[in-house]
Amino acid sequence: MTSSKQSYDFLVRLAAISATVTALILVIIKLYAWLATDASAMLASATDSMLDLFASIMNVIILRFALAPADQEHKFGHGKAESLAGLVQAAFVSGSALLLMINGVERIITPKVIVHSEIGIWVSVIAIVLTLGLVVVQKYVIAKTQSLAISADSLHYQSDLILNLGVLAALFLSQGYWLRADGVFTLLVGIYLLYGAGKIIWLSVHHLMDHELSPDEVSQIKAIVLSHDKALGLHELRTRQAGQQRFIQFHLELDDNLTLLAAHSIGEAIEQEIEQALAPCEVFIHHDPTSVVPDKVNSPEGNTTTV
Numbered sequence: 001m002t003s004s005k006q007s008y009d010f011l012v013r014l015a016a017i018s019a020t021v022t023a024l025i026l027v028i029i030k031l032y033a034w035l036a037t038d039a040s041a042m043l044a045s046a047t048d049s050m051l052d053l054f055a056s057i058m059n060v061i062i063l064r065f066a067l068a069p070a071d072q073e074h075k076f077g078h079g080k081a082e083s084l085a086g087l088v089q090a091a092f093v094s095g096s097a098l099l100l101m102i103n104g105v106e107r108i109i110t111p112k113v114i115v116h117s118e119i120g121i122w123v124s125v126i127a128i129v130l131t132l133g134l135v136v137v138q139k140y141v142i143a144k145t146q147s148l149a150i151s152a153d154s155l156h157y158q159s160d161l162i163l164n165l166g167v168l169a170a171l172f173l174s175q176g177y178w179l180r181a182d183g184v185f186t187l188l189v190g191i192y193l194l195y196g197a198g199k200i201i202w203l204s205v206h207h208l209m210d211h212e213l214s215p216d217e218v219s220q221i222k223a224i225v226l227s228h229d230k231a232l233g234l235h236e237l238r239t240r241q242a243g244q245q246r247f248i249q250f251h252l253e254l255d256d257n258l259t260l261l262a263a264h265s266i267g268e269a270i271e272q273e274i275e276q277a278l279a280p281c282e283v284f285i286h287h288d289p290t291s292v293v294p295d296k297v298n299s300p301e302g303n304t305t306t307v
Contacts, residue, residue: 015141023053033123040107055092086204089152097193104187111179246281
């Protein structure tokens with residue numbers, strides 16, 4: 001296992017476990033605050049944290065499969081399990097959003113005075129501090145790994161920051177200033193969560209459909225190949241990504257008179273350079289003498305870049 005792979009696995013697991021522990025603490029203190037205050041916004045916050053906890057636990061389980069190395073039955077690895085984790089997360093976010101919206105509408109129609117608001121205020125402050133610390137950890141991991149599952153998980157806790165701030169405002173405003181503030185804030189957070197869930201679903205499906213790598217990455221691959229003085233071009237370049245792992249394949253155009261050993265050496269050098277630039281990735285190269293390239297170029301799949 002490469003150091004890059006080890007670092008990715010460690011960081012993703014760290015973020016997933018941190019989220020689970022944080023969510024468990026938040027569920028306990030928010031349920032206590034809801035029982036003490038009977039605030040709709042606090043119930044919404046506790047419900048959201050319960051769903052976050054379940055989603056984070058599911059995330060830990062699914063990531064165990066996603067981070068497992070390739071085996072006999074899954075020779076391309078298990079990276080797509082991470083996209084499935086994103087879809088699971090989106091489902092829980094959507095469920096949480098709908099519950100919040102229903103509860104918010106109900107409290108708008110029948111507003112209530114919140115009792116023992118000081119308990120709710122202190123719990124909300126503690127929740128904001130814990131959640132902010134977790135989001136900082138998640139942002140660091142996302143910047144280092146680009147993990148879709150952690151990105152999806154982070155959305156929950158970013159929305160929790162807004163939710164907890166809304167709870168603070170609702171607790172204050174509901175003390176005779178604006179009774180419906182409790183329900184309005186709950187409804188607004190539910191709408192925000194539903195929008196975020198849609199974005200997660202789009203990204204997850206995007207990865208599951210084997211979309212090409214970004215234009216910048218594709219250009220980088222072509223630049224590496226064409227920078228080699230013996231490479232005359234490439235065609236049928238295909239790329240995809242599963243989790244952290246990128247898969248790259250193309251036909252490498254070489255001079256007809258090169259020996260098999262020389263062609264192999266050129267391909268090895270190019271492969272190593274691409275793997276170093278876009279790690280972690282697997283590169284598959286088919287060596288073509290230039291005399292056969294016209295037939296390839298004229299095919300429906302032709303995608304040729306030459307020097």
